[in-house]
Amino acid sequence: MKRKFCTIGKVVLGPGYPVAVQTMLKTEYRRVSLLTREIRAIKKAGCEILRMAVEKKEDSEFVGFVKEKSGLPLEADIHFDWRLALLAIKEGADGVRLNPMNIKSMRKVREIAKRAKAKNVSIRVGINSGGFRKAYKPQQLARLMVEKVTDYVEALEKEEFFNLMLSFKAADIPTTLAANRQARKIFPYPLHIGITATGPQQEGLIKSSIGLGILLREGIGETLRVSLNAPAWQEVEVAKVILQSLGQRQFLPEVISCPTCSRCKVDLRREVERFKKRLRSLSLNGQAKTLKFALMGCVVNGPGEASQADLGLAFGWRQAAVFEKGKVICRWPARDSIEKFLVLIKERYGEKKN
Numbered sequence: 596m597k598r599k600f601c602t603i604g605k606v607v608l609g610p611g612y613p614v615a616v617q618t619m620l621k622t623e624y625r626r627v628s629l630l631t632r633e634i635r636a637i638k639k640a641g642c643e644i645l646r647m648a649v650e651k652k653e654d655s656e657f658v659g660f661v662k663e664k665s666g667l668p669l670e671a672d673i674h675f676d677w678r679l680a681l682l683a684i685k686e687g688a689d690g691v692r693l694n695p696m697n698i699k700s701m702r703k704v705r706e707i708a709k710r711a712k713a714k715n716v717s718i719r720v721g722i723n724s725g726g727f728r729k730a731y732k733p734q735q736l737a738r739l740m741v742e743k744v745t746d747y748v749e750a751l752e753k754e755e756f757f758n759l760m761l762s763f764k765a766a767d768i769p770t771t772l773a774a775n776r777q778a779r780k781i782f783p784y785p786l787h788i789g790i791t792a793t794g795p796q797q798e799g800l801i802k803s804s805i806g807l808g809i810l811l812r813e814g815i816g817e818t819l820r821v822s823l824n825a826p827a828w829q830e831v832e833v834a835k836v837i838l839q840s841l842g843q844r845q846f847l848p849e850v851i852s853c854p855t856c857s858r859c860k861v862d863l864r865r866e867v868e869r870f871k872k873r874l875r876s877l878s879l880n881g882q883a884k885t886l887k888f889a890l891m892g893c894v895v896n897g898p899g900e901a902s903q904a905d906l907g908l909a910f911g912w913r914q915a916a917v918f919e920k921g922k923v924i925c926r927w928p929a930r931d932s933i934e935k936f937l938v939l940i941k942e943r944y945g946e947k948k949n
């Protein structure tokens with residue numbers, strides 16, 4: 596089957612294109628300064644597609660504002676009231692998400708498709724397992740989800756609408772895997788992957804990493820949203836870590852640190868957080884994205900344990916050893932070693948200004 600592409604704003608999803616990172620606004624739109632702050636944080640984190648719920652007419656009035664502030668392709672998330680999709684398109688949304696469990700009239704779907712086509716807007720047919728009331732086994736539920744989406748896709752194709760992406764989300768990993776694997780076999784369209792209603796933050800992180808990691812490793816998923824009970828910018832950061840860990844994208848240098856033990860000479864967790872934050876603010880060249888920097892808790896084992904790091908710092912009582920590929924190259928007073936380490940990184944990998 597020849598796989599198709601979906602274009603949302605300036606982002607293309609499909610074979611040969613990078614898996615795009617997305618998240619969803621969580622602030623109430625009327626709280627404009629909070630909304631602006633949220634958009635800024637999402638953008639800074641590196642989001643590539645943004646989604647906003649359009650639950651009522653007044654929400655659609657913020658479509659233009661969000662688009663302008665974010666500069667990102669914007670998908671309007673529509674449930675129940677199909678007319679909101681038309682409004683969102685009119686206000687400039689780049690994509691609309693329709694839920695086949697609550698917008699059922701094919702006449703209305705066709706109407707949305709006509710307007711979307713005229714404005715070059717993409718449609719995501721996004722189904723969630725929560726829409727099914729009865730308890731099913733994962734494979735069974737996955738089949739039902741795929742069937743529902745098939746009806747929708749056929750109606751859209753009859754309108755000659757092909758700028759489509761699809762999503763099949765469940766709160767559990769087995770159903771999510773089954774539905775996406777079935778969908779990949781049947782549909783040529785890009786898949787937006789995610790696990791929904793993941794629970795508390797830590798559980799959400801684990802579930803998303805496992806579920807999305809498996810799918811991405813199988814080549815399934817052209818865009819992902821990590822749903823977390825956490826700020827949206829954190830969803831973006833986690834999605835980037837998942838993609839980078841799988842070797843599918845390179846966003847930032849990797850920071851390695853040891854788990855610490857009784858040999859540890861510093862508050863390593865604090866030092867790592869401080870370092871990560873400062874590292875993000877450096878303007879580094881393209882090569883730096885592929886590098887590994889290590890912060891280790893002791894000089895005795897640190898350089899050896901992190902010998903895969905391009906550059907590292909291992910803390911002693913008073914001194915910190917700087918090492919390159921496992922070999923100590925110099926020592927600095929521990930107190931200002933992080934600052935010096937950042938200077939060294941900048942000297943070696945800083946973006947050259949013309």
Ligand code: SF4
Nearest residue numbers: 853856859892893896
């Ligand atoms: S590097 Fe040192 S402090 Fe860290 S875990 Fe290994 S032995 Fe412990």
